Amino acid sequence: xxxxxxxxxxxxxxxxxxxxxxxxxxxxxxxxxxxxxxxxxxxxxxxxxxxxxxxxxxxxxxxxxxxxxxxxxxxxxxxxxxxxxxxxxxxxxxxxxxxxxxxxxxxxxxxxxxxxxxxxxxxxxxxxxxxxxxxxxxxxxxxxxxxxxxxxxxxxxxxxxxxxxxxxxxxxxxxxxxxxxxxxxxxxxxxxxxxxxxxxxxxxxxxxxxxxxxxxxxxxxxxxxxxxxxxxxxxxxxxxxxxxxxxxxxxxxxxxxxxxxxxxxxxxxxxxxxxxxxxxxxxxxxxxxxxxxxxxxxxxxxxxxxxxxxxxxxxxxxxxxxxxxxxxxxxxxxxxxxxxxxxxxxxxxxxxxxxxxxxxxxxxxxxxxxxxxxxxxxxxxxxxxxxxxxxxxxxxxxxxxxxxxxxxxxxxxxxxxxxxxxxxxxxxxxxxxxxxxxxxxxxxxxxxxxxxxxxxxxxxxxxxxxxxxxxxxxxxxxxxxxxxxxxxxxxxxxxxxxxxxxxxxxxxxxxxxxxxxxxxxxxxxxxxxxxxxxxxxxxxxxxxxxxxxxxxxxxxxxxxxxxxxxxxxxxxxxxxxxxxxxxxxxxxxxxxxxxxxxxxxxxxxxxxxxxxxxxxxxxxxxxxxxxxxxxxxxxxxxxxxxx
Amino acid sequence: xxxxxxxxxxxxxxxxxxxxxxxxxxxxxxxxxxxxxxxxxxxxxxxxxxxxxxxxxxxxxxxxxxxxxxxxxxxxxxxxxxxxxxxxxxxxxxxxxxxxxxxxxxxxxxxxxxxxxxxxxxxxxxxxxxxxxxxxxxxxxxxxxxxxxxxxxxxxxxxxxxxxxxxxxxxxxxx
Numbered sequence: 001x002x003x004x005x006x007x008x009x010x011x012x013x014x015x016x017x018x019x020x021x022x023x024x025x026x027x028x029x030x031x032x033x034x035x036x037x038x039x040x041x042x043x044x045x046x047x048x049x050x051x052x053x054x055x056x057x058x059x060x061x062x063x064x065x066x067x068x069x070x071x072x073x074x075x076x077x078x079x080x081x082x083x084x085x086x087x088x089x090x091x092x093x094x095x096x097x098x099x100x101x102x103x104x105x106x107x108x109x110x111x112x113x114x115x116x117x118x119x120x121x122x123x124x125x126x127x128x129x130x131x132x133x134x135x136x137x138x139x140x141x142x143x144x145x146x147x148x149x150x151x152x153x154x155x156x157x158x159x160x161x162x163x164x165x166x167x168x169x170x171x172x173x174x175x176x177x178x179x180x181x182x183x184x185x186x187x188x189x190x191x192x193x194x195x196x197x198x199x200x201x202x203x204x205x206x207x208x209x210x211x212x213x214x215x216x217x218x219x220x221x222x223x224x225x226x227x228x229x230x231x232x233x234x235x236x237x238x239x240x241x242x243x244x245x246x247x248x249x250x251x252x253x254x255x256x257x258x259x260x261x262x263x264x265x266x267x268x269x270x271x272x273x274x275x276x277x278x279x280x281x282x283x284x285x286x287x288x289x290x291x292x293x294x295x296x297x298x299x300x301x302x303x304x305x306x307x308x309x310x311x312x313x314x315x316x317x318x319x320x321x322x323x324x325x326x327x328x329x330x331x332x333x334x335x336x337x338x339x340x341x342x343x344x345x346x347x348x349x350x351x352x353x354x355x356x357x358x359x360x361x362x363x364x365x366x367x368x369x370x371x372x373x374x375x376x377x378x379x380x381x382x383x384x385x386x387x388x389x390x391x392x393x394x395x396x397x398x399x400x401x402x403x404x405x406x407x408x409x410x411x412x413x414x415x416x417x418x419x420x421x422x423x424x425x426x427x428x429x430x431x432x433x434x435x436x437x438x439x440x441x442x443x444x445x446x447x448x449x450x451x452x453x454x455x456x457x458x459x460x461x462x463x464x465x466x467x468x469x470x471x472x473x474x475x476x477x478x479x480x481x482x483x484x485x486x487x488x489x490x491x492x493x494x495x496x497x498x499x500x501x502x503x504x505x506x507x508x509x510x511x512x513x514x515x516x517x518x519x520x521x522x523x524x525x526x527x528x529x530x531x532x533x534x535x536x537x538x539x540x541x542x543x544x545x546x547x548x549x550x551x552x553x554x555x556x557x558x559x560x561x562x563x564x565x566x567x568x569x570x571x572x573x574x575x576x577x578x579x580x581x582x583x584x585x586x587x588x589x590x591x592x593x594x595x596x597x598x599x600x601x602x603x604x605x606x607x608x609x610x611x612x613x614x615x616x617x618x619x620x621x622x623x624x625x626x627x628x629x630x631x632x633x634x635x636x637x638x639x640x641x642x643x
Numbered sequence: 644x645x646x647x648x649x650x651x652x653x654x655x656x657x658x659x660x661x662x663x664x665x666x667x668x669x670x671x672x673x674x675x676x677x678x679x680x681x682x683x684x685x686x687x688x689x690x691x692x693x694x695x696x697x698x699x700x701x702x703x704x705x706x707x708x709x710x711x712x713x714x715x716x717x718x719x720x721x722x723x724x725x726x727x728x729x730x731x732x733x734x735x736x737x738x739x740x741x742x743x744x745x746x747x748x749x750x751x752x753x754x755x756x757x758x759x760x761x762x763x764x765x766x767x768x769x770x771x772x773x774x775x776x777x778x779x780x781x782x783x784x785x786x787x788x789x790x791x792x793x794x795x796x797x798x799x800x801x802x803x804x805x806x807x808x809x810x811x812x813x814x815x816x817x818x
Binding site for chain 1: 739756781787
């Protein structure tokens, strides 16, 4: 394939803009898109596509079948979008193979929208139970490629969002570079190479106020400048796609939905720092992301957008994919470097920072996926445009993943400084019926919780740190009154303990000591002074651990003590778990008035400690009960009581 | 470097047919000069054999000129590498934060009880193994269980038995 010039880029853009926009397409007037991110596929999108293709072929319908990444509302996958010339874009949610038959017959063949399958406000369960009111349906005009997903603004989940980095996700087919080019893709690199010096690119990123989206929020432009100024002719750029923080999946969605944006950001960064070689380090738990980013690299290379003398400007840059073999600590940059070198992924003390001495001892910049995917939009639209969005010290937008006890699970991109309340309630729809919001865990095992009384706080790097949490990668896990904060702290410490590389004593032994105390508390063996001991250990570990993982490991404990001390005290003093989560503190019994002797609990009990004849009241023997809760789960008459 | 003379006592046996060994040697040669050659070679070996047999690790060490202890150190550090033959059906239960909040721990317990093995173990006939992982990034569908390459979302304790029966009936040639 011939190398692309800037002129060619424009030609492809014009050509594929027309191909993408079905409105202008002369040949076919209907396009059906199945959204096939990992969440879509896990919900059955492939089967939906198979049935759809089969039906369309059987009926000989003249429609284009296509796929795209996740639009962000993972909760309601599989989602199918139907674009028809001169008609509004229609999005169907939670589509089953049977529903496909209905969509084909009613909409594709009969021209009639299937109302009860439309993506609408409220949870899927709510929709199924309550049925749909017509005022909630989503029918809006088809969009031009320049404004992808503008139609989504009708749904509550999308209204408060500002999609800059995720603009293309769910709108383009991630397997086709031409569609990315149609969305102005690779024009930012063209601009950087033809109109800007590397110093000007760094200056532009610095002025935009972009900060690292992977954790600590270090200014991206400053990092680039350190590396540019570091002596040496060989430099490296690494994209950290080792998204190990449990509860965060924005990087996966970007890799799967818009891989070219990451490659373009990397090429711009490489030009700025003077790197000729790039590495994308992706975790092996993300097979689809690995496939898509590898495919994207091949396509970019075929167009000459990677390789030598890019755009004829004498800039050489190429990259390869490295697959992380499964170790949380590899998200730490020095550990990641060791892993890329084929060694055990253990961190080392800093300084020297990787910008001075990184991969094979050469100056190296390591940026996170979201950071790099944002870079092209800044170069395209200018630093002022980007800096106009956000709060005083945190510019632009941030992508959060919303999971846990919340109605709308998915990915949201909002302006920095947006109050947490807006994310949880306006976008997330609050906690599911029957629960009360308790806290949201922000920043994973290195972060902390934000309780209900602080929900009005505008979210940025500084405000979260002040609350004892961190921005981290932006994973938000919502907890309600059914979540025990002490057990949550134990959960995170267990995680860190397992993932500790074992090099430094605070990280290896200190976290172990804290875990022992927490385990004791959740088993009803807590003693006075435990809270103080946890705080003491936590503060020592924060100051003395070798790497960022160790230094932040006590955060979930310290923040739950800070905001939920009463729960710790209930466990220690009253041997009581208010959320009824800590198993050894929960007693099970059967209400003789409600039990109808269906025998379901007795049959399910793994300890065989429930006795009773058919159609007679059953009894649990507390001495042999193992507190597993199975009887509570299987009883359909609410006759099993927990106290 | 050639390690074949000293370290391949079992090579050529049923588990190590010559074509597989040749394939491994080819792959080692291909990655020798690449970034992160050790991990690449080990991934290749695991692809070929399904796990990392001792012989394969020794061969990689020889082929790349790396002490065998380093290869073993890497194998034990990363959760991806396994040094025992895998079960016919591999069950992976996600224990990330979102799955934990929505009861993933109870699903794992039910799996353990149903198969009468602990996490990290394989059933005596080699049919099932259970592993726990920290987040597959499908948090919106929590709790998530993966069996082989199929992902199951919103798994409850009640669904566990049904899921297992789909797989235990497969493979009529089981021992």
